[in-house]
Amino acid sequence: MTLDHDPSDLLPLVDDYRSNQCFVHPQTCRWSCGNQCAHPAPNESRNDYFGDVARRYISRRRLLGFGALAAGMLVVGRQGVFGAETARAQSGGSSSGLTFTPVRLDDTDRIIVPPGYKSEILIRWGDPLFLEPATGFDIDAQTAEKQARQFGYNCDYLGFIPLAPNRALLIANHEYTNPELMFRGYDDKNPTKEQVDVELQAHGVSVVHIERHPTRGWRYTLGAWHNRRITGTTPMRFTGPAAGHPWMRTSEDPSGYTVLGTLNNCAAGITPWGTVMTCEENFHQYFANNDKVADKEKQAVHKRYGFPGGASERKWERYHKRFDLAQEPNEGFRFGWVVEFDPLDPGSLPRKHTALGRFKHEATSTVIAKDGRAVVYMGDDERFEYVYRFVSDGRYDPNNREANMRLMESGTLFVAKFNDDGTGRWLPLVAGQGPLTAANGFPTQAEVCINTRRAADLVGATRMDRPEDIEVHPQSGVVYAVMTNNSQRGTSGKPGVDAANPRPQNRHGHIIEIIPDGDHAAATFRWRFLMICGDPAKDKGTYFAGFDQSLVSPISSPDNITFDRRGNLWISTDGQTSSFKKNDGVYAVPVSGPERGYNRQFLSAVPGAECASLIFSDNDDTLFVSIQHPAEGTTLENASSRFPDGKEPRPAVIFIRKEDGGTIGS
Ligand code: FEO
Ligand code: CA
Ligand code: CA
Numbered sequence: 069m070t071l072d073h074d075p076s077d078l079l080p081l082v083d084d085y086r087s088n089q090c091f092v093h094p095q096t097c098r099w100s101c102g103n104q105c106a107h108p109a110p111n112e113s114r115n116d117y118f119g120d121v122a123r124r125y126i127s128r129r130r131l132l133g134f135g136a137l138a139a140g141m142l143v144v145g146r147q148g149v150f151g152a153e154t155a156r157a158q159s160g161g162s163s164s165g166l167t168f169t170p171v172r173l174d175d176t177d178r179i180i181v182p183p184g185y186k187s188e189i190l191i192r193w194g195d196p197l198f199l200e201p202a203t204g205f206d207i208d209a210q211t212a213e214k215q216a217r218q219f220g221y222n223c224d225y226l227g228f229i230p231l232a233p234n235r236a237l238l239i240a241n242h243e244y245t246n247p248e249l250m251f252r253g254y255d256d257k258n259p260t261k262e263q264v265d266v267e268l269q270a271h272g273v274s275v276v277h278i279e280r281h282p283t284r285g286w287r288y289t290l291g292a293w294h295n296r297r298i299t300g301t302t303p304m305r306f307t308g309p310a311a312g313h314p315w316m317r318t319s320e321d322p323s324g325y326t327v328l329g330t331l332n333n334c335a336a337g338i339t340p341w342g343t344v345m346t347c348e349e350n351f352h353q354y355f356a357n358n359d360k361v362a363d364k365e366k367q368a369v370h371k372r373y374g375f376p377g378g379a380s381e382r383k384w385e386r387y388h389k390r391f392d393l394a395q396e397p398n399e400g401f402r403f404g405w406v407v408e409f410d411p412l413d414p415g416s417l418p419r420k421h422t423a424l425g426r427f428k429h430e431a432t433s434t435v436i437a438k439d440g441r442a443v444v445y446m447g448d449d450e451r452f453e454y455v456y457r458f459v460s461d462g463r464y465d466p467n468n469r470e471a472n473m474r475l476m477e478s479g480t481l482f483v484a485k486f487n488d489d490g491t492g493r494w495l496p497l498v499a500g501q502g503p504l505t506a507a508n509g510f511p512t513q514a515e516v517c518i519n520t521r522r523a524a525d526l527v528g529a530t531r532m533d534r535p536e537d538i539e540v541h542p543q544s545g546v547v548y549a550v551m552t553n554n555s556q557r558g559t560s561g562k563p564g565v566d567a568a569n570p571r572p573q574n575r576h577g578h579i580i581e582i583i584p585d586g587d588h589a590a591a592t593f594r595w596r597f598l599m600i601c602g603d604p605a606k607d608k609g610t611y612f613a614g615f616d617q618s619l620v621s622p623i624s625s626p627d628n629i630t631f632d633r634r635g636n637l638w639i640s641t642d643g644q645t646s647s648f649k650k651n652d653g654v655y656a657v658p659v660s661g662p663e664r665g666y667n668r669q670f671l672s673a674v675p676g677a678e679c680a681s682l683i684f685s686d687n688d689d690t691l692f693v694s695i696q697h698p699a700e701g702t703t704l705e706n707a708s709s710r711f712p713d714g715k716e717p718r719p720a721v722i723f724i725r726k727e728d729g730g731t732i733g734s
Contacts, residue, residue: 178674181670267382440463645701
């Protein structure tokens with residue numbers, strides 16, 4: 069198979085894109101990513117920005133004949149090896165099973181799903197999780213104590229862990245807070261201590277027991293034993309090479325082994341041993357005064373991660389000195405990690421695993437290599453940052469969960485190099501190897517873990533268009549990596565297009581397929597595009613795996629992804645309110661067979677919201693979707709959305725079922 073669209077055609081389109089301004093809504097930028105686009109991308113390295121690589125790439129791929137890729141798909145997946153289902157998925161002849169009538173882009177304040185489907189609310193910000201004391205939600209009487217016992221704000225990642233027929237745990241990340249939508253008359257110049265403390269408790273993660281009733285669908289279980297809140301103050305400990313390092317020590321934790329809380333938890337992943345690995349993304353925004361850090365080496369590392377000089381937007385440093393880098397220069401090093409916890413044990417201590425590196429972690433996707441080692445795929449979601457992989461030292465033992473829960477404590481971190489001929493290599497980030505010398509600031513592996521971005525710069529990794537979710541196909545083993553967008557690609561003074569990021573001012577994003585060379589632990593891989601997103605009716609630069617573009621639904625800013633049991637890819641978006649001036653949505657696209665690339669919109673969300681995450685129930689009769697920050701960009705007094713109850717906007721998890729109870733997508 070050859071590509072029917074030549075991405076080199078994209079190059080003249082540079083003049084069609086109007087500005088290099090951040091195009092996401094200003095409030096989204098402010099609270100979600102801490103205005104990343106408003107300051108220069110912190111990656112000033114010179115890695116990989118060959119101007120005309122796209123042309124070379126396409127011509128070489130035609131010579132290589134990439135039809136071989138489909139036949140070469142792996143048979144190693146999330147649970148190890150797949151049998152008949154894999155063969156069926158690889159035959160290319162099976163139907164996708166997707167027969168729903170697509171919905172259209174919309175801008176009204178209602179959830180829209182295809183005919184024959186219905187959406188319902190499962191849980192909202194502020195809903196109580198515990199019985200005693202009662203913590204019913206009253207937006208005008210909110211306290212930090214109540215919030216610590218309620219569902220948090222801005223539900224992002226969703227995980228589904230079946231416990232028994234019709235019983236499961238729902239995992240939800242609470243990525244960030246929108247105080248102007250949480251507090252009436254919020255004064256961003258003078259937040260109160262009570263407001264700041266409510267926000268600290270509104271961050272983190274919720275574990276919620278849910279039950280399926282025969283007729284009423286899913287309900288969450290108030291007071292269930294498994295229910296748990298992890299917040300911005302929950303104690304946790306460090307593992308791995310950087311634990312206890314002098315740069316990890318603070319006045320409150322002279323050991324460098326313990327920390328309070330997890331912040332800006334974006335996406336996550338469920339490991340094969342049933343733990344959750346949740347990811348700290350835009351942690352820089354909670355800290356102030358990097359310009360006053362006395363140690364210039366520390367200040368430079370903080371700058372590489374985007375820590376601001378002066379006051380932070382949130383101003384938490386006024387009430388909690390650990391967020392003031394001038395007073396606690398090391399506290400910033402204690403965020404930006406992958407956090408593992410056991411959802412089956414509400415009393416367990418979460419652990420921040422330093423071996424997996426420190427960057428703006430988007431998500432984790434964990435699979436088992438042929439030799440039993442655990443392999444974790446991860447993205448660093450900022451413009452021109454990198455795709456990573458971790459390979460554990462130890463081996464997965466299906467009969468020893470306790471041992472598996474230590475696999476993330478030691479291993480090798482790699483960063484991806486995408487070559488322009490459709491091949492790629494995982495470059496090891498190991499102190500003492502190549503440029504990672506003491507002279508370059510890496511005397512031990514601890515420094516590699518703390519300053520991972522700089523290590524990746526030095527080894528020559530490929531600078532990507534904001535790596536968001538990365539997931540492994542459960543049947544084929546192909547790795548799907550989402551690049552959400554990058555408005556600065558190819559603009560003045562910024563890296564130009566390259567083979568894996570072929571569109572200048574990439575406003576709509578793209579999805580890459582990574583095909584490991586025989587095993588997830590292999591040193592090399594091949595890669596190709598599944599999608600280059602946008603509206604084909606208006607944008608010649610789109611690509612949908614060769615499928616007839618006149619039939620597909622327009623899509624922009626893909627963010628999180630999951631697979632249904634038939635192997636179709638489902639995508640949630642974060643950015644269409646700006647790029648299309650329409651609401652974000654959920655899409656489904658087959659990745660194999662005759663409908664490969666046939667992208668169809670399944671759901672339209674509400675104004676100001678992103679569809680932050682999506683996950684299927686164990687039998688695919690329910691799709692859970694998180695509706696994050698409805699009405700973002702407005703205020704509580706003048707909200708653009710009244711989702712979900714026609715009153716104050718509240719982030720919520722919804723679930724969608726067929727009215728006849730059938731499989732989602734059919
Ligand atoms: Fe929180 Fe990268 O999305
Ligand atoms: Ca995301
Ligand atoms: Ca997002």
